[in-house]
Amino acid sequence: MYRVLFVCHGNICRSPMAEFIMKDIVKKHKVEHLFHIESAACHTDAIGCRPHRGTRAKLQEVGISTEGKTARLITRVDYERFDYIIAMDYYNLRDLERTFLGDKEHKVKMLLEYAGLDRDVADPWYTGDFDATYDDCVLGCNALYKFLMSK
DSSP states (O other): OEEEEEEESSSSSHHHHHHHHHHHHHHHTTOGGGEEEEEEESSSTTTTOOOOHHHHHHHHHTTOOOTTOOOOBOOTHHHHHOSEEEESSHHHHHHHHHHHTSOTTOOEEEGGGGGTOOSOOOOHHHHOOHHHHHHHHHHHHHHHHHHHHTO
């Protein structure tokens, strides 16, 4: 089983978008039984909140529900629980290094690394552009899926 955790600052925009896009990808490929997928926050700003209305609207537009999701905080235990811990930006990488006291098993990577890109996932919190975030998440999640299925 592939245990994947997507992480961003507050777990209301980018990481839940990636979580539900990835869940949709594995569902469409009929391999849900091979995956456990979640998302979490590096900071406590929005713990317990539903995904941002922009995230919900964009995903609803493409037929993906975020029903039941509320933001949760990453913990040190998550390092043991997950095989792949996927950061949305470089600040998240720094926060994860602090939380996990390093990354000795090399589980932490940037989402767009899987697509061969060295940049952050677009952050709609500052731009309001949920389309750009969606495009980045689709690109990264499809590349991650192909990577995992090629193993």
